[in-house]
Amino acid sequence: MSESYRRLREDLPTPPATGAFAAEPKKVKAWVAALPRANAQATEQALTQALEQLLAQRLEGGQRAAALEELRPAVVDSIALLEGQYANNPLPLPTDKAQAAVAAERFHLLLAHGYRKAAVELCAPAGSVPFLKGSAVLQSLHHAAWHYARALALAWRIYRPAAPGAWQGLHRVHRFAAELRLDRKAVEDRLGGTGMDINTLYVQTLLVAAVNPYAFAQAEQDLLWPLARGYAARCGLASQPPESGAPVVPDDADRGPGPGAGEQSHAHWLDLRAFADDVERALTRVRDGHSELVPGPGQGVRVGNDLLRRLQRAFGQTAARAMVRLPAGHRLDSVLGLSAVHYFLAGQRDFDTFMRQSAQGNVHVIAGAAWTQVASAMTRVPRVAARVLDQSLGGYRMTWASAEQARARVGELVGLGFGDGDESDWMVGVMRWLRYEVDGSLSAGVELLARRATPVALRVVGPDGEARHVGRAVEVFAIDGSSGRRFVANAAIESGCRVEVIHDAMTASPELAGRGPDVLGDVEVLLNAGDYYLIGERSTADLAA
Incomplete structure (x- = not known):
């Protein structure tokens, strides 16, 4: 018996099922036809019970596979109905929607475990493919x-941890298929997509995991999957590390690719170079906020500049994840969103008060401006305590006791306060990834934009001399000390506009009054995050070009 077959057999769950399911193909077909499809909940319960009973029974592999083939279309239909219950809902999901997601995930796992057990039984006792059973073994492993x-x-899409056993099951199925040389044989699957082999499916999943799907919006995740499938042929498994910091693919651990762990064995690394290099090239071809990635011949995919930037950051962080991070445990206050960050940087003054007390003296206030209507609301900005799990020079891995209380989103601006009460100092960061834990807490990675920031306002005057708007902004001072001023603002700024920085009288530098208006040079949008913009002065090199 080979090691890969032994592992394929091990740790298959045995649900506590009452009774036995009649697994003869004709009886299964009749049972499915009699399901109360008009009652989705009753159908879901019946299918769950049938899959659990099947998994608990001892059967011949061919019989199990045939029964699963009869059940699978009905189960996939139920999964689609369950997904419809929680799709497009705000996160974190309320209890009833979360239960629908858990049920859909449970269906996938029951089918995966069932087909894996069918492959074990088909290849019993020694792990070899019986005569004329190769297609049945391949189909069971593929499904x-x-x-x-x-x-x-599914777990990634709702920003929750992967179910126990999902990663380990996938690793074991792939290892056994590779040993039998079945991993590169395509399977026609009308429910799961045609023409995909096990190796492509495996590498595709590894690629999506390697870029950290928790750092991408749901719509972006939908685009990552076809991109990863296209790059699977060019980003395979390597028996030697292809580059420093390449993700390790665990040999048998219940986790995805990442830094190697000392107690875990591995024999492969994931080669990301083709994907990462294409992202870099695509960034040089951005026009009107979009470019194109070409995973293979005739496979051009139009992608936005923001997604390319996130992918570039993700590839850069694969190496950073291999670095030693400093353990922590201290607590920080947190606030979410540009308005809240500005409010606390300004000493808990709303934007209306900030403008009237600006260093420039009297500031013309546009009647009815949006920011003048929210002063009372800003007095109720909550500070939520968070705990730092570990840290590096670039940021923190943090946890909030209640995801409902934090209500964060990927890419959202976050202020991190340290100090006592109203005398806190505030850092500014961005939620790069987040995950809703099963205990109701929230885990997230926060990248620091600045350890020091100043509340300001930006007055924008168009090339025609007409005032465009006055809006809140935060001037951030780069951690790496790089030159050029940067601002987080609530609106984009057209090229050619005159931009004046309005400072806070309480924090403005003494020399400000003597030098006149603080006017920026030509500016550009460095990042469009949807809720805010990162704006910087264009460098002299760019202006010369």
Whole structure:
């Protein structure tokens, strides 16, 4: 018995099922036809019970596979109905919607475990493929891998941890298929997509995991999957590290690719170079905020500049994850969003008060401006305590006791305060990834934009001399000490506009009054995050070009 077959057999769950499911193909077909499809909940319960009973039974592999083939279309239909219950809902999901997501994930896992067990039984006792059973073994392994991958995709889409056993099951199915040389044989699967082999499915899932799907919006995740499938042929597994910091693919651990762990064995690394290099080239071709990635011949995919930047950051962080991070445990106050960050940087003054007390003296206030209507609301900005789990020079891995209380989003601006009460100093960062834990807490990675920041306002005057707007902004001072001023603002600024920085009288530098208006040079949008913009002065090199 080979090591890969032994592992394929091990740790298959045995649900506590009452009774036995009649697994003869004709009876299964009749049972499915009699399901109360008009009652979605009753159908879901019946299918769950059937899959659990099947998994608990001892069967011949061919019989199990045939029964699962009859059940699978009905189960996939139920999964689609469950997904419809929580799709497009705000996160974190309320209890009833979260239960629907858990049920859909459970269906994928039951099918994956069932098909994996069918492959074990078909290849019993020694792990070799019986005569004329190769297609049945291949189909069972393929369907198991597909459902393990879909269970992972579902967890990522709602920013929750992967279900126990999903990663390990996928690793084991792939290892056994590779040993039998079945991993590169395509399977026609009308439910899971045609023409995909187990190796492509496996590498596709590894690629999505390697760029950290928790750092991408749901719509971006939908685009990552076809991109990863296209790059799977060019970003395979390597028996030697292709570059420093390349993600390790665990040999048998219940986790995805990442830094190697000393107690875990591994024999492969994930080669990301083709994907990462294409992202760099695509960034040089950005026009009107978009470019194109070309995973393979005739496979051009139009992608936005923001997604390319996030991918570039993700590839850069794969190496950073291998670095030693400093353990922590201290607590920080946190606030979310540009308005809240500005409010606390300004000493808990709303924007209306900030403008009237600006260093420039009297500032013309536009009647009815949006920011003048929210002064009372800003007096109720909550500070939420968070705990730092570990840290590096670039940021923190943090946890909030209540995801409902934090209500964060990927890419959202966050202020981190340290100090006593109203005398806190505030750093400014960005939520790069987040995950809703099963205990109701929130885990997130926060990248620091600045350890020091100043509340300001930006007055924008168009090339025609007409005032465009006055809006809140935060001037951030780069951690690496790089030159050029940067601001987080609530609106984009057209090229050619005159931009005046309005300072706070309480924090403005003494020499400000003597030098006249603080006017920026030509500016550019460095990042459009949706809720805010990162704006910087264009460098002299860019202006010369």
